[in-house]
Structure formats: C-alpha cells, structure tokens
Amino acid sequence: MWAAPTDPLGDGPTEPILRGVDLHVEAGEVHAIMGPNGSGKSTLATSLMASPEYVVTAGSIHFRGDDVTAWPTDERAKAGMFLAFQYPQEIPGVSSIQFLRQALSARKGLDLSVLELRVAAMEWMERLGMDSSFVDRYLNEGFSGGEKKRNEIMQLAILEPTLAILDETDSGLDIDALRIVAKGLHEVRADRPEMGVLLITHYQRLLDELAPDHIHVMIGGQIVASGG
Template sequence: MSVIEIRDLHVSVETDQGTKPILKGVNLTINTGETHAIMGPNGSGKSTLAYTIAGHPKYTVDSGSITLDGEDVLSMTVDERARAGLFLAMQYPVEIPGVTVTNFLRTAKTAIDGEAPGIRGWMKDVKGAMENLRMDSSFAARNVNEGFSGGEKKRNEILQLELLKPTFAVLDETDSGLDVDALRVVSEGVNRAKENTGLGVLLITHYTRILRYIKPDFVHVFVNGRVAEEGGPELADRLEEEGYDRFLTETAVS
C-alpha cells in the first residue's frame, strides 16, 4: 500500500494585486485503493491543490508538506513526480500540435518506466484501451487534443491514465463538459484503472453526478482554502440537497 500525506499545506499565487493566499492549512491522507472526492464552491482552492500536487510552477508552497510513501514530493521536479506514480487529469487539457496521440503515449510510457514498451504488446494495449473508451482508432494518428471536442479530450486523459498506470490520480473536474454518455464511459475508465492497479483517486468536482459512477470512500468539503467538513458518501448527498451556503455563512462569520 502507498500513501500520500498532505500536512498543513499553505499555498499562494502571484496576482496583479500582489500575493494571494489560496490554500490555508490543508490536511489530507490518501491511500491506494481509496477514492477521495473534493467538493466545494468556485474559488475554494480545489484546483490549486491539484496543481500543487502535480508541481505547477505558478503556485508557491509557503509552508507545509506533501509526501509520497515518506518521500518529499515538493522537492521533486514535475517529471520526477510522474515517475514516482502521480498523475493529473487536467480540467482543461492542452493541445499539442505536431505530436500524435500514439507518439505522446509511447514517449510518456518510456519516460515513466525507463524503457520503451514492446511495440506489439503496446499497440495491443493502446487499441484495447481506446476501444474501452469508445474512441475511434483514427484518434491515435491525430495530434494530441487538437480539434478534439471537450468529451474527446477527457477520454484522452483517461486513456493516458489507463496506459501509464500511475499509483495516484488527481482528476480535476474530469466531469466538466461531459454529456451523460461520455460521463459514464470516462467513469468506467477510472473504475477499471482502480480495479486493475489499486489506484488511489483524488476526484475534484462541483457536482454529485460523477459520484453516481465513481463511488467515493471519503468526501471532503473545501471552503476558503481549507477542509471545512469531511465524511463518507452521504456527505455528497447532503451537499446535493443543501449546497454550500451553510459553509460560506460559517466562513463569513469566522
């Protein structure tokens, strides 16, 4: 079993108005095989947490720690984090002109594993994963995310997840922009990865609809850069009924 531990994490970002604190003392522990849902209103720090784990240079860690099996994640470069087993599915996947999906996937797999996968077995794995995600085989020869619809970009993110086989996956609003059918297919891909590898999942979302397909073990409510409440799947149902008003009121009063 592997574990990510986040302790008293404070993170800020530079804006036109100066330094803005975003995360204000986050504590979180995620074990492999667990699914943790992070929910909260816009601007609460959910995506900041995701990108801080991944190592985005925009975000400055002012204090606190992130460790993976006791190793200091914050001292790792982005590629070292990927090789250590961390994966980020982005809310807004970027286009990479001139790089085909096939070349991107094999290059990434080689970089993470330290050796190139065998061509025959690798192409079989790619084909099978694309079929499971109901991606047309022609996408393999297209440039990464170039001209892809929102749903196609999200399927491509989960294609990477299934093939690269990380230890932990951070899914930053993977459900945004998906219709019901695409949401189901993408969710099935995440569940397959979890079943096949014991993946630990940190799922960031505003809404409970994806939680109907990817069942969380734990739900954490983010408000104003902190975890305001924690619970099981029933907490997500309560948020669906009540929204975030009571948390925002408590924050304003405090």
C-alpha cells in the first residue's frame, strides 16, 4: 500500500509517506511495528481506518475477504476494525458510558440500556484499576494519559473487534500503568483469542509484556525487516 497526505487545496495527493507497505495479519496473531519518528507507523494505523488526512494512492486494504479500500471509517469500524489513538481526543458533553452505548449499537446493533452496559463496563474497570465513576465522566476530558489508554482498552473489550490497531498505546505511561494496560490486553485476548492485533510502538518494554508473534521494522514508509 502507498499513502500520502491529503492536499488541503484539493490539488490531489502529495508526496507519499507510505511506500509499498505489505502486511498480512492472521486471526489471533499479534504483529508489532517499530521504527523511528517519521517512519510512517501512525500514518499506517490511521490509513487503515480511512483517516481523511491521508489517501491511498496505490495498492489496497483487505479485511476478512473484502476490499475495504474505499470504505469510510464508520463502515470499517462496523465490520470489526478498531483503532486506539496515540492521542485520544476529548469529547466534552458526551460521557464515556454514552459513547460506549452508541458505539456498541453501531458496531453490533445492540441497544443495551445504560444499566446493562454499566454492569459490563464495571467488570472491565475493576480489571483495569479504574474508579467506578469513570464512565460518567466526559470522554477523555481531564483524563490522565494512563486513564485515556485504559479507557481505550475498556472500549476494545466491550466492542469486541476482529482487528485491533493500537497506535503507541504505551506512549506516556509509567511502568505500573504499562503493566495494567498490558494485563488488560492479555485478558481481552484471552476472552477473544481470534482477535488480530497490530501494535505500533517505540519501546521494547511493551513487547516484553505482550510477546508478539511477528515484529516488523518500518523506516521511510517501508517495512525493511520482519521477524518472529
């Protein structure tokens, strides 16, 4: 796959950032991508979820047998793709429980009551060391870095995607918070061993916690080395 930033002037794609990335994630596998800043790791993550900031200029994206290259973000999410952002955005006025309820309805067509969803969320909040009042707070507003990342792991657990793309989930976490997040990921995978994971990181420490099946090195918008 090749991808370039969208031209804000509408003149077409600009210089590509991704330059022929070829990657295949099987069900149940964990793939890690490492590389220096500016190598294209986050561009890959957001391009997979159809970010309007980037356009695929060559190649294609396939998911569960479908060519999803032209699918918008919401259709990819409904199909089972999930992106945990490097910098989760604040959404004032929307509580975490409201967000989860709407996302679950869109993802699975389930119209759970707030009470039913709260019961499911409480289990994961306990596992992730989160206060019980957490879901009533506005989404990511005033959250610490660790709270934002744990909140995304809770979303991952409840939405049950087929493919989880984690863009530097370990960024800004101290060692204790990292272990809690890693433990949460282990438990999500134990519940859903068929879920594929694409993990983007700068740091060896998360790899030590999760032991991925395959590790890829990205430089200059290309995967230059892979190992398992």
